[in-house]
Amino acid sequence: MQNNEFKLSFLGGAGTVTGSKILIETNDKRVLVDCGLFQGLKELRLKNWAPFPIDPSSIDELILTHAHLDHCGYIPLLVKKGFKGAIHCSHPTKELAEIILLDSAKIQEEDAERANSHSYSKHEKAEPLYRVSDVVQAMKQFETHDTHEWVILDNDIKFQLLNSGHIMGSTFVDMRVIDKKIVFSGDIGRTKPMLLYPPAKIKDADYIILESTYGDRVHSQENVKEELLRVIEDTFERKGILMIPSFAVERTQELVYLLHELKQEDKLPHVKIYLDSPMGVNSTNVYNKYGDWQNISGYDISRMYDDIVFVNDFEHSRATVLDKHPKIVLAGSGMMEGGRILHYLNNHISEEKNTLLFVGYQGEGTRGRQIMEGSKEIKFFGEYRKVNCQIRTISSLSAHGDQNEMIDWLRHFQQAPTTLFLNHGEAHQADALRTKIKHELNWDAEIPKLGAEYLLK
Incomplete structure (x- = not known):
């Protein structure tokens, strides 16, 4: 890559709602945004057992948007496989992630034990993806930050976390890479959440990665x-x-x-x-x-x-x-x-x-x-x-914004980004949101496939 270039890779959460993992690479740094488990269909769950697309020890930093398994559930395995960098998140996210990951590990251990004792595993011996001890080790690498606090990773990359209104502690990532501004939405909440404050607004970005979980529908307005x-x-x-x-x-x-x-x-x-x-x-x-x-x-x-x-x-x-x-x-x-x-x-x-x-x-x-x-x-x-x-x-x-709420959140950007990427949605959901965005904002959008890489500058 040239000195003014960086790479964006979709290692998960593309073409599906689960398994969120987005990699940002410069010549000097590899930063992973989210590290979730694939869930649902067996063909997706099997991806959790596949070799990680890159050497985990080559990743320098991890930024976690929030504590749902499809965003944080793979972290203990990443650490087990050699990741030694800091895991950046909000204060509530660290506490919730520990609860959720410990529960995930216990369930996996119990399921493996039950499968072995009842002999309904198709494998010689069922094993958990990771254990409680792996979670304990991973939690040692967490570093917490306030929202609006700028975190400098090196001369080329810095970021701040902003409230996304999805769950307690959930954030989206406002990142500077070289001289470009990238926004990773994580999961965007409702315009009027029941318990939380609504998602923060942002005015501009060169690149936006936006979730599309409910990109094909509008939530019921019933009480x-x-x-x-x-x-x-x-x-x-x-x-x-x-x-x-x-x-x-x-x-x-x-x-x-x-x-x-x-x-x-x-x-x-x-x-x-x-x-x-x-x-x-x-x-x-x-x-x-x-x-x-x-x-x-x-x-x-x-x-x-x-x-x-x-x-x-x-x-x-x-x-x-x-x-x-x-x-x-x-x-x-x-x-x-x-x-x-x-x-x-x-x-x-x-x-x-x-x-x-x-x-x-x-x-x-x-x-x-x-x-x-x-x-x-x-x-x-x-x-x-x-x-x-x-x-x-x-x-x-739902804690996810619907099609109209996604559009409303995008309206606060004063102009179209160079590229809008739609991820974290099944194909029909992302495509429906792309069509709606084109109709409402006249913006084009890219729907990346799993494993897709983009050279940006």
Whole structure:
């Protein structure tokens, strides 16, 4: 490369929502933005086991936009394979990443152990992708920063983190590379988030990398609280159990806030609400610690968990699973690929009186996507269960901006960038957003393929 050139490579999150990894290279520095796990379809998950596209020890720095597995989940493996640089992120992101990565490692260890003991692994011996000890080692390399704090990596590269309004601690990256300005969106939140402040605005960039998770749709404008109340009332009329697979970070806290408001308004039926997610409980503690990231009152933050039963140990969880009385259960994981929600579904998904409520994105190939698309049988712990319960969806609870909100965020740029790249979306989602951007802003957009490299200057 010439001295005024640098390279942009899409090592993940291209053509799919998961596995975010974007590499910036100058002649002197390699910087990775995000390092997520591929999730969903088996062909995607297998990529987690493939050799990393470049030598991890050759990467100098890693910038993490936020603590979701599809952005941070590969970090322990990267460290295990030789990455020794700093991992830069916001203060809440470090704390949430530790919770999420430890949970991921424990689930992988348990799944491998279960597969070996029940002999339903197709491999000679099932192994986890990484272990708890690998997470402990990776956390030693984290360095935290305030938003709007400029971090100088060398003479050619510096960056600042700005609030993206997606989850607690989430940021997008405003980076200078040589004499160019690059913006990495990470995941952009809603224009009016329920708990957080809206995404920060920025006026100019030479290059923009923008997510396209919901590039093909506009979220429902229905009142979320009223939708939730209808689902609750319908379920309890049938004396059923309402099961809500919920992402531990943001979605769980939003649901608790909505349930708290319904309780305050005296609209909620008299019923127990369980949060059966160790990760959800731990994440909630982080939310309570960082009130300055939240756009709600300190009073609401302190009171919204008063009516929630926190399920911590395994025996309490097992008893709650086996109890058939009407109740509301929030449990992970959000796409039903692991976690305690699987035990509830294994026991209750076949009963018509119960309800499974989707409140978040369901990735391609996940159990959640299969059920949303009408699968009548789903496999849990090596055995199939009939899907007879009621299936409901509240789409307007998404933490991702929709097509219109992405356009609104782009409108704050005073002119078109040299190149706009659309990533972090399935092909049809990115293409729909590209078409909309062309129509609304008259900007062209590039949709990179996995492994694509661009020489920029």
